[in-house]
Amino acid sequence: MCIDFRTIQFSQSLIFAIEEINNSSSLLPGVSLGYKMYDTCSSTGMGVRMAMALANGNENSTLDEPCTKPAQVQAIIGETYSSVSMAIAQSIGPFSIPLVSISACLSDKRKYPSFLRTVPSDYYQSRAMAEMVKQFGWTWVGALRRDDDYGNNGMAAFTEAAEQLGVCLEYSLPFFRTYSQEKVLRIIQQIKSSTSRVIVAFVTSWDFEILLHVFHEYNITGYQWVGTEGWITDSTVARLDKHKILQGAIGVALAQTKVTGLKDFILDIMPLQSAGSAIFTEFWEALFNCKYTVQNESEDATVCTGQEKLSERDNAFTDLSLMPIFCNVYKGVYAVAHTLHDLLGCTQTCPTKNTNSEISFLEHLKRVRFKTKDGEDVYFDKNGDPVAKYEIINWQTVEDHHDFVTVGLYDSSFPALNRLAVKMNSIVPVSVCSESCLPGTRKAVQKGKPICCFDCIPCAEGEINAIKCERCYQDYWSNAHRNECVKKEIEFLSYEEIMGILLTAVSIIGAFMTIIIAIIFFKHKNTPIVKANNSELSFLLLFSLALCFLCSLTFIGRPSEWSCVLRHTVFGITFVLCISCVLGKTIVVLMAFRATLPGSNVMKWFGPLQQKLSVLAFTLIQVLICMLWLTTFPPFPFKNLNYFKEKIILECQLGSAIGFWAVLGYIGFLALLCFILAFLARKLPDKFNEAKFITFSMLIFCAVWITFIPAYVSSPGKFTVAVEIFAILASSFGLLFCIFLPKCYIIIMKPENNTKKQIMGKVPFK
Template sequence: TEDITTLQSPYTDTSQLRITNMVYKAVYAIAHAIHNAVCQKTKSTTHCDKLTRIESKQILAQLKKVNFSQNGYDVSFDANGDPVAKYELVNWQKSKSGSIELVTVGLYDASLPVGQEFHINKNLTWVPSSVCSDSCPPGTRKVLQKGKPICCYDCIPCPEGEINSPDCFPCPKEFWPNAERNICFPKPVEFLSYNEVLGIILAAFSVGGACLAVITAAVFFRHRTSPVVRANNSELSFLLLFSLTLCFLCALTFIGTPSEWSCMLRHTAFGITFVLCISCVLGKTIVVLMAFKATLPGSNVMKWFGPPQQRMTVVSFTFIQVLICTIWLVLRPPFPMKNLTIYKERIILECALGSAVGFWAVLGYIGLLAVFCFVLAVLARKLPDNFNEAKLITFSMLIFCAVWITFIPAYVSSPGKFTVAVEIFAILASSFGLILCIFAPKCFIILFKPEKNTKKHLMNKNQY
């Protein structure tokens, strides 16, 4: 009793037979598969056993092999069971009566050669773009305009560090957007390396300072029997030059990719070598004071500060710094870390102190010895020392203290890799100050003023 003409269904719409045609081809494909499963083709005839029972798996196997043409359409399947892509291209168009209808305007056939798959044989009617807002460019997001249709919106730039896809969302911690703000790229990693100008300059000064200390030691060794060398405690002088060589070279540990071992080595090596250096300077200062005391009638103080006592003083002061560094490394050692807070768009690879108390304890101990040595040198600067090494030590320790006093605010305020550069600069400046103030005048006399390098000249006062 149903009136089929009154039904509104795509299956009964005889004006558009795409779905019907798909069903039609599907039924034929199954029929071909069954036919191929039950029929045996010979040279002249085809024999079909219509009474045989076949399994669905057999039909599926034959279905993958079917290849026939129906109503002008080829039907076949690939290895994945997909049909060859062949589509009609339809376009919404307004008819003369004013109604909207789907019109076939072309064909897409994936079996054709590349570049020939599309065939357009009729004019297209394009859907008009929004008359309100254009599409938002990359790096922006849509914000609907209040009280207007959904096609009306403003394009707002994504916040810094975010991309739009399609809405804005932040990049992961170690990533940063490109200029268009539509892709997240890994942030560049920054550290003081040997491949940049600053690293090369600092490394050159470090190696140059070490070579200068070695050359000075060679000059002193070559003239070790001369009065100038013998009058200025040659044993402590050689030990001081050795420690200065290590001070220059320890600056190299601050350059390059921070690792677990380099982070521990750079701070401890710096702390121990500088204490060894200051201990030698302190020993030389005490020797000057004790030598003056020994010239007083009835004084025998030098027997209490001979070479064994000098060595013990240097070892004792250095051992305290070794103990501080050991406690630091055992409890909370320095370690490499990625600093993501200083710069948003790049990563700073640096050495975290681990324990700030340990770091400042190492620096504080060096400062304490330096101040103590400076005070003793000031007290001894006017003593009747012919070569007046106390004055030279005073100048060297004045430079040393000035460098490290200015280092503290510069170290705290310097960003990124420049923090390391400031520390290297302080190490090199203080080391050059020590070697130039203490040893340059002696080397000048040994090499260019040999007439002053005599015992007779040493006996005259204030001739330095």
């Protein structure tokens, strides 16, 4: 038989509490508590057998003085294992005998109504571990669990909490000390082939006695271990970890509580001598590694003297790292004593006549609340659990051993977001299935894998990554790194850019040249060449050409309501005025030729007054078209967000496309009519035929505007406006140069030809 020092420590804690209660004058005065201890040897069958023996009420008192009542068990303190506790709770449940456990966790109160515990629920322990793992950024972890109710239920709670927090388990492997070598080898292979670098171990200290040897044999090192209160503060495990496999381990441990005098009582082993010489002898021999009786002289063994010093020992018995569990034993005994005290003194609601006293004791135990002598408040919640308080423990290596350093706290009584507080300055490993996506990318879960395994896909244009790829607002666009929405570039034909400057300069030059030609014509207005070409229509044509050059300036600059309305209407009216003048000049040429025929009197039907009225009539038609356009659906400034995704094009929306094409079509109709008439008159027998120049000018005009239409439709952004300005300038220069430059050349360079005879063709040109 092997003595378990931990069991002795638990026994000492129980004895200390009972003796303290029996010596109290305020708690259960005149009443002495007795006890009977059994060792279940971690066996379910033995645990049930011992529990039934206690429930039968045939036990003898261990006290020297006789009991005044039969030995009737009011409560059972224990057991440490959940599996054994489950069997005991089911066995004694029908008798309503409370089972107050110091470490087991049975959460289903419908199946175990008489089960209470002084250790917090593993639900909160699992939750604390999951929150801690998440706080350190470990989203990809493995798990090792004890293959019993403690490990399986605890790991199920951890898995549920982890999934809620976005932590994924790569594997969850069961382990038990009785596993075959083949099963253990499969566990080792699974761990070694995994990619996660963090292992959550929901096991006990006894499991690590086997696991540490196996891990060393198969070189399972370099992992970050996360532990439960079952082993994280166990110094025996720390001593067994000679190869530093668990170095840097972190986990949750029961919060340290203080019970004055308990530590000294546990280490005071001399009272065991009076409890039974056999167990004392066995315990002493195991503690000091000696023998009271040497049966064989050749046996190499140290003889026990009984005077050995406990202070010279450093083993599991002198290790009090499980003091919180010893305190749980103490609190469990006191909970039973306070319940008895309340019932005997009837300080709480007394049982009714028809109420079974055993049931009454269980119900009173669930409602009991008291303070220990050191001021700790003890009570059970509706599930028979205490408030969950844990310390976050980190294994830090000092010289050649592990130190348990408290680096944080977890308190379930706090609000959910404030329950965990951890301060960890040491470097912790990275354990993720996939590295966090860089800004500008989004997660795409890998098919068939947990949500923690993902690929990082760049966000689409116009999207940025904050938590997921999100579309930028309408006037914004994503930058090159896809991590910020920036204001879209606004595009319009500006006076500040090179294209705008050049077009402005050409427009002004064209208007200036028109004015110069008008001045020349004005100075030579009495010369034959000016008179012969209808000087009034010529000056009106030059005025309209100047307006045509200047109207192109309304197309440059930031579009506004007035500029959008002005640019198309001014353009349409000035060009109609211009073409009307040219058309009038063409008709004059034809009429003049007809007037030279015998008996012809056509000029009286198209004299100066009729010419002016025709120009006015043609222009008024265009004015009417523009007015209808502006009153129905006028042009307006518009943000074009569709042509370029990364730019905003400021443009003038036509409003009514019919109105725009009606204006343009009317100009084209007049230009075509003028071209046809000029073409018919091109071979009239005049020495200086005006119709030839008009034909060339209209040919250029029509060619420009025919090519304008496809260029206008296909040009993007500000180039649409530039194409329209170019068409206006090109056609204006075509009219100006073809109609007026030949006349200016004669006026300035060949004044000798500027005579009536030369113009009428009666003298040949030299």
